[in-house]
Structures are given as structure tokens and as C-alpha cells.
Amino acid sequence: MTFLSRASRFGAVGARNLLVPFVVGSLMLSGCSNAKPSITTSGGSNGLSANQIVIGGVASLTGPLTADFAPIYDGVNAYFDQVNASGGVYGRQLKFQYPLDDASDPSQDIDQVRNLISNFHVFAVVGVATPNFAGASLLANAQVPTFGMAINPGWSPSPNMFGVGGSYTSFSAPQTEVAFLAEQVHATKAAVVAYNVSQSQQGCQGVINGLKKFGISVVFQDLGIPAPAIDLSADVARIKSSGATFVASCMDVSGNLLLSQDLHQGGLPNITQYWLDGYDPAILANSTNTSLMDGVYFLISHAPFGVETTNPSAYPGMVQFFNAMAKYEPNVQPSEAALDGWMSADLFVTGLKAAGKDVTRAKLVAAINKLTSYTANGLLPPVNWRISHTGNGSDCQAFVQAVGTQFVSRFGSGGSVFTCYSLNSSQVPIVPLNGVPGLPGLTNSGGGSKS
Template sequence: MHRIARRGIAIAAALTLAAAVAACSDEAPSSDGGTTENVPGVTATEILFGTHMPLTGPAAAGYSKIAPATKAYFDYVNKNGGVHGRQIKYQIEDDAYNPANTQNLVRKLVLEDKVFAILNGLGTPTHTGVLDFLNQQKVPDLFVASGSRSWDQPDKYPGTFGFQPDYTVEGKIMADYVKKNFAGQTVCHFGQDDDFGRDSLAGVEKILGASGVKEKQKYVATNANITPQIQAFKTAGCQVVISGTIPGFTARALGTAAQLAFKPQWVVSSVGADNLTLSGLLGQNKGLLEGLLSVGYLPVSTDDSNPWVQLYKKVNAEHNANAPFDNNIMFGMTVGYLTVQVLQKAGKNLTREKLIEAVQSGGFKNAAAGPYRYSKTDHSGIGGMQMGKISGGAQAAFGPVLETDEADGAVKEYTEKPTTPPGNGVPQA
């Protein structure tokens, strides 16, 4: 009898202790029936994101402005109360567009700095090397700043999501325009020697066929001498060159072509066609940009009538030292805006799993011209683009927004218009 009584007292004491431990733990009931967990990079007052960016090195021209623009938008949101009461912090690491640096810095961000997620890491060759690590660590890998199709593998990389249209979509849209407007002309392709260039060429060939691209040349970002490639285009009689190049190599291609008296029509990837960046690289030779064709998926930065440009210019003036405003800043701030939309949707009781679920739920609308395609089975990002041209020193979009897929789907017009930002410039849940 006494033994049973003592056992009952012991059980009661254990239950009381367990209740006390639960009450003092980091995992307590939340107002929505979930739990507030001890999540890396998340406190009651802050959310910490990290990124790798080429602030120096061969890809720094233009691209070094992206992460500071994203941070500036976060600072703007923080000034307006943050997201669910939390301030957004953004830790930016310079990898100089060197894959070895990227791996070291991303490991530091995850293992030492304990970031909540990696956001907008830039570069095909750089980010490819951290895909396995981030997904093994179950760290969300949001909105990679590259159009490689590698980011759209939800079965293999469930935490990774693209942002911009992938390079095959882009290649298809550029080639479709060339096919319709430069019929009968000799078309060639110039691309970076990685997934960027290969995916771009794959898209072009889906429209023109392999035989429709007479000369195909590649470059590596560590070798500035591209004279042999441009000479090969001239020798082949290329009249149109579709180019999958970063800004530094777009400028080098134009400059080298001028030296060789080679004057094709250039049609350039969105990632390498920003007018302000190229003008700075070419200096007194910026007249070489006249007539350059490109594609884009955000409002052109010089369109002051666009409400997104107006918002981002305000943010840029208040939180980014009024940096020279270009399409790279448009890119960075749109990534920031989309991230806030996702955080709003993920809810106050934030976890990495809820963040990924929020992205996959889709339905996002912002400055992007085309649709976001996020779902459980599609992590590819924006699916539409618009042609653009540099004329009289100014860059402007023209024609309809076009959408397609990375497979064999047709290039067709996308008719839904982008939304306008809310009055205070901060998305709401």
C-alpha cells in the first residue's frame, strides 16, 4: 500500500516536472495552434538572411549593386514595422564570383552565423557548388540570382527556388523574336562556358534548331581575351549574335567586335544588358550600345511613370545612399519585396518548413512582368519576358510580354498586367 502511494507521488511529481519544463522551453503553444520553435536565424525580434555576391571580381560590374538594394528595401520595411514584428537582417558576403570562395562563405553563413536562409546567392558556377550542402542542411535557398535550370529540381533540391526566368525560357523568347524579325539571316550564339551558356543555347535551338545556329562560341569568366571567339563569328558571316553573357563580357564582345570591324545585331541576355552598367564599362565607346536588343522581366529603371520605379527610387534615396539607379537595383529590390511577401504568408510562427510552404503556395504578384510559377512541382520562378532596345542612349521595353516553358511549349503572349505597390510600399499578409 505504501509502495503504491509512493509510486503515485513519484508519477505526479514527474508529470509536474514535465509540465514545468514545457512551460520554460522554447517551444510553446502559439495563438494559431502551432508552435514557436527555436529556429536558426529567427528570434522574437529578428530574421537573419545571408547571401554570397560578387562585390569584387569579374562579375562585380552591376551585380555588386544587387544585394545592397535588397538590404535597402529590407531597411525600408524595418522602418515601417518589419514583418510580424520582426526586423529583417541581411548578411552579405563577397565571393568575387569564385566558386571556391562561395563554398567557404556559405558554410560560414550556415554553420557559424546560423542564418535562417540563403537569399539570392548570385551566379551559376558559384551557386551550383553549394546546392547539395544547403539542401543537406535543410536551409531554404531562396531566389537564386541566376537563370540556371538547376534550381528547379524540387525532388532533388526541395529547398531551392529560382527567381528570374531561366536561361532556356530566355533563349526561346530571344530566338522567337529573331526568327520573326531577322528571317534568312545567319544566327550565331555566344555563351558562358557553364549552365548559363548551355541553357541559353538550348533555348535558342528549341526555336531555330541546331542547324539554325551556324557558329557557337564560349568564354570563361577568368579569361578576358575573347578575340578568337569574335573573329570566328566574323569569319562565319554571323549577322545576328544571341549572347548569354554577364555585363563584363557583353562589353568586351562589343568592343572586340568594333576593333575587328564586325557589326552584327546583338541580342543579349537580361543578365548582361543593363544600359547604365554597360555604358560605364564602355566609357567613351558607349555608342556601341546603339541598337542592342535584349529581354527583360522587370520595369526598365528609367521609366519614371512606372509605380514600381517610383517606389524603388524612393527607397534607394532613403536607404541606399541614392546610388545610380539601374536595372540591378530594380532586381535587388524586387527580390526584397518578394521575400517580404513570402514572410507575410509564412506567418508569425516562422519556421524553415513554413517558409518553403509559403513559396510553394504561389500566387505572388509584384513588379515582375510575367507570372511567378512557384508550386510544389515547379521551383523555377518568373515565366515571362519582354523585348527591349537601346536607342538614342536610352533603354526601353517594347512589344508584348511573352511566356513559355523550358520544354517544347510555344512562345505566347502573356496578357495579365502586373499589380501596383500598396500606398506604403510594404506588402501585407
Template sequence: MPRTGKSVVLACVICAGVAVAAAGARPLATPGVTSTEIHLGSSVPLSGEAAAGGNVARGADAYFKYVNAKGGVFGRKIRFTYLDDGYDPARAVNNTIRLVQQEQVFAMFSTLGTNNNLAIRKFLNQQSVPQLFVSSGATTFGRDYTQYPWTIGYIPPYSEEGRLYGQYILAHSKSPKIAVLYQNDDYGRDLLGGLRKGLGTKATAIVAKVGYDPTSTDVQPQIAQLKASKANVLCIFAFGKFSLQAYNGLNRVSWHPQVYVNDVSSASSLMIAVPQKAANGSISIAFGKDPATPLYAHDKGVKLFQTIWRKYGTDIKSVDFQNGFFVAGMGAAYTMVDTLKLAGKNLTRQGVMRAATHLNEKGNPFLLPGIVVHTTPSFRFPLTQVRLQRWNNRAWHPFGKLISVRPG
């Protein structure tokens, strides 16, 4: 029997209803993932006193472009959008909301700074957005995974770095009297707490400690104050320009203690800029290859960094090829790519978190030989091996074997 007009309309309505029902049955698309692209976001300081740290993101971006040129990850190219926060937590929050809600990124990757990551962590976990490989060694990012399951750290924990300095001081300094300059926030307090832990019953060897606010303009007056304690050991737990000012202050007041400077403040590009009389003999840790270190002048990983930066870097300067911040970014990006591969072709946010907590990465070319990036669902400190290094003749010189800084 021929269909009437009403029959045709009814049939169309039924078909449309079936189509809608079928569409409703399909899982929602994962934000930031298409058949051709994976979109990652980050918030970093590209301006202000911590702008040097923003080079970590630039290094990561160059590595992602290198991977994209080789076909990407399962045919998907990585798009990396990183925004300037000037090292201001409030701006980091605004950037993150924009990246998640407007840009629809798949995950946040390697956002820099302890306070900035603390400021965005609750929002990202509420939204079930991965906060991957945080560019901060604050212990909370590896420890508090029960409360914040979408967050995972990356670099060695500051508390264990501080502990290592305390143990080394006890073993190699006769009658130490220790002064500490520290950033008065979770970052600096983590290092200070670790130092106390390493000193144990000898923590009374800390004869003076002075904190500074991250918004301070100059810490040289604090150095003069610490000198008055007559300490023979100084721990600089600072960041960016404040570390440089601390060394300038040492030179200015003619104070020559044995200096321990935390990893984040020990970039060769910074150390070269300070008075060498004050810098020589300083001790720090390393976990990534420093392209300015003579030991790695012909290293394959450093050569790879230089090749990638030459082809995919931005605003390239000759000094870039000696800048460890770029290498650090590539090291984190290498781990990010490995994580995406481990997550598989059917990429989801849950899947990438599962991959990020089941890592056993060996041979990352940008990390020191022998370092393994290892995680489990209940152990979220990816990097827990370091070497000590000493500054002399305008370069860092690693010494000793790899040391575990795995939290107890």
C-alpha cells in the same frame, strides 16, 4: 515531518530532472529566428569583374531596412548579411558554410551566379537550409526540386529566354546567319540550348559559336573570330565585363550584325558605357523596371526605389538612381518579405519553403506592370513573364506585350 538535508537534495534533483525533460520536450529553436529578428544570408560578388552584380544585394539590403523601419515582419526585423565571393564558386562555398554554421542564418537569399549556386546547393539541401530566390535563371534551380527540395529560383529561366530570341529571329530576320558568343558554363550553355530550341528545325542557321571561360581576360579576339563567319546576327550570352568587351570588339572590327544580348548583360549602366554605334538596335528582354528607361521616369515603383535608396542606401552616388541592379535587388527582397509574411508568425524553415512554393504575388512595384510572381510545389519558376526591349539613344525602349517564358 521536517525534511532532512538529503530530502532537500533529492527534491532538487527530481525538479531538475523534470525541468530537463520539459526542455527536451520543447521543439528546438529555428536558427536565425528570434522574437525580434530574422537573419538572412547571401554570397555575392562585391569585387572582381562581376562586382556590378553585387549591387543586387545592396538594393535588397536597403529594402529590408525600409521594411524594418515600418515594423518589420510580424514585429521581427530582417538582418541581411552578404559576403563577397568575387564571383568565385570556392569562395561562395566558404561564405555559405560560415553563414550557416557560424552566423546561424535562417536562410540563404538571392546568392548570385549559376556556378556559385550550383556549388552551394548540395550543402544547403543536406543541412535543410532554404536556398531562396536564387539570382540565376539556370533552369536546374526551378526544375530539379525533387532532388533539391530546399532550392527555388527567381528570375526567368535562361533556356526560355534563349528560346524567345530564336523564335524572334526566325520571325523578323530574313535568311539569318547567327553567331553566338557564350560563357562556357551552365549559364551560357542554358541560353545556347534555348536558342537552338527556339530555332527548331532552323538551328542550322547558327553558323558559328565561340565559348569563353569565366576566368578569361578579354573576349574581343572571339568577336573577330565570329565576324569571319559572315553572320548577320550576333547573340551575346555573356556577363559583366565580357558583354562590354564584346561591344567594344564589334566597334573595333566594324561589324554591324543585329545583336541580341541576354538580360543579365543588358543593364543600362553597362550599355551606356559601350560604343553606341555598336549598341544601337540591340534587343533584349526585361522583367524589372529600369530606372534609366524614359518610360519609367515617373513610375511609382521607380520613385519608391529612389526614395528607399536615398534613405537606406550605402556609399550613395548620383548614378545609383539610374542603376537597375538596385531595383532588381529590391524586387527580389519584396518577394522575400511577402514570403515571410505568408509563412506566418511561427516562422520555420519548412514553413518558409511551403510559402515560397505557394506564391501568387501581384503588384510588386519593382517588376513590370502585369507580372505575377507565381509558384506551386511542382512549379518553381517564380518569374515567367517578360517584354522585349530595344536599345536606342542611350536607353532601353520596351515594345510589345508581356510574353510568357514558362518552361514547357
């Protein structure tokens, strides 16, 4: 998963999308292209006919990172299949005809984006999931409506680029959420560890900035751990001598598991751990990992898996997602990547319905950018698309904690699994916001196909 996560858009990475960092670095160095393709901005009705809409995607289906990105297409397919089974949108079937593979390579990403725009003439690109979205500027300049994982800077500020949960990212701004967590567990001294690559370091710089902003002392930090981590016992010894009772890690899940093992062996079994990678029921269910993950906190940007059974009326989008995956993708395990595909497709269809039967690309983009409290039917905190290409005044996230073989929601507010924070406040202790319009669990608005 990638260090440029969108789980906390305004303060660093969150619990999602941590890509193996040294792989990312090598891909970025080896695959860059300086070519300046000629892309037309005309074609507002490309891929559009009286009875269908032709759609493409670009994701990492092959290469070293497939597990983190390829399932996005499963979610897109399940959503489109459900819509098509109900007659499509204004009588048009959604044809996901060009789900392309960039092999996790920036130069191939550019080539495939060119194909989507100039050769296949798709109406929209739905389901972008790649560590190096090098073709983003081509889609932005061609004004092609684009939907997917916003884990790269190229999603902002273009009005036709729609990342799941918003398109703006800032990885070094103070991460309020981690400071809030430290306060909740009564930690006053923290340790922070990261790999020696920019994606990991940037994530943890936001963590450090957030802790310091709200008065949590960072008594130990190591942002230079070689990847992959082999032995963290020396770091653990220094964490122990520093007196830290809280540790935040911006490593991948294998590094985090090693950290937890060394903390237990080093005499710190009860230190509070916050990982930016590892929210995966399959990983937690592995008996080797369960004890090492027990008690660890994670931050996610969507409603947690499980709300479809514990509170289905408040989070109907999750119920619809699981039902559609079981029906249309029965051999696929629901995952965060698949959920991103589902939410990408939902926003696209929500925009199509709002734009009307005589839709064009421009009308679709304009319709979505009028949405002020989009939640994908309870899957997301409210997204205000009038401003979410360039920033926001608040941030809403969900904390979960590994307890045995389950992830349990923590610190929700106002009947919701989400906790919202002002990005402009320095108040200590941190006081979560109340009354956020459209907050799932209170009211639901925006999106969601009917099952």
C-alpha cells in the same frame, strides 16, 4: 556577368549576368571542395526571437566579379530598412547581420554557407549572388529558406531555394524568344557566336536550338572564340558571306562591343544584333559605346528600368525600388544586381507575412510555395511557386532595344512590357500568349512593401 543567366530560364541565357567566362572556368577548377560537412536539418526557429529575425547572405564582394554581384546587398538593405522603418514584420525587426563574402571562390562559398548555418544560426539567407554557388546543397539539405540570383543549377528542385523569378533553369532547351525576335525583324538567316567555354556555349546552344525549332536557318556559328575576344574580323567576314541578317552573341559586353565594331567596319552596319550581355544604362551612356550599341536588342526577365516614370501605376514595385534606393542607399547607383536583392527581400517578407506571427522556417517555405502569381508588385512576370522549382509551361520576358542613350521596350503584349510564350508550342510564326494571370500591366499580385 554570368552565362548561366536566369533571363530565359527554359531556353538558354538571356540578357543578364554574363560573367567573364575564363575567370569562371578557372575558379571552378581551382576552388572545388569534396568535403562532406555535417549539417543538421533541425533549427526551424534559429535566428528568430520575439523582436527580431537574423538573416545572412553570401555574395561575391571581393575577387574579380564584384561589380556583377556585390550590389545585391544594397537592394536587400534598402528593402529591409524600409520594412523596419514601418515597424518590421509582426513587430520583428529584420536584422541583415551576416552579409558574407565568398570572394567568387567555390571553396569559400562552402565555408561561408557553413558559417551561416552552423555558427551564426541564421533564420534565412537572403541575397545570394555568386558565380559558383557551391554551398547550395548545404542550404537545401539544412532546409534554410534561401533567396537570390538563380544562375546556377543548385537552385532546383529543393522547395526551400527561391531564385529571383523562379528556381528552374535549362540552358540548352530551345529559346523561343530569340526566334520570336528573328521573326519580328524578318530575319530568315542567322549567325551565332560564343566563347570557347561551357557557360557561353551552353547559352548559345539554346539560341541555336530555338532558331532551328522555328525555322530560322543558322547559316554560321562559331562557339569556339577564345576569351577575351581580340579580333573578330574573320568571323565577321564569314558572317557576311553567309548572308545572315541576324547575329546572336553569347560573349561578354567587351566581346560584344568588339563584334559590333567589326561588323560596322566589315560592311554589316545594319545587321540585327541580339546580345545576351550589355543591358546596363551606364554602359550605354558611355559615348564610346553608344553608337556601337545603337539598335541592339536585349532580353531581360524583369520590368525594364524606366517604367517607374513611363508607367508607374502598372509597375509600382519599380517605383518603390527607386524611392527606397534614393532614401536608404543614396550613394548607390540602382542596378540589376541591386534589384535582384530587392526582389529577394520582397519574396522573403511576402512569405513572412503569409506565414503569420508564429513563423518557422517550414511555415515560411510552405507559405511561399502556395503563391501562384507572384510578381514583386509588378517587377516580374507572374511566378507560380507551386511549380517553379522544377519547371513551367510558359515563359515571359521583356525585350528592350538600345536607341541612342536609352533602352526602349519592344514587343510587349496586352498592355505589358512582357511577352509570354508557350514552351510546348512549335507554331510558326510564334504567337505570344494572352491572358496570363497577374501579368504586370494588366493586373498586379504578390509582394511589394508599401512606401
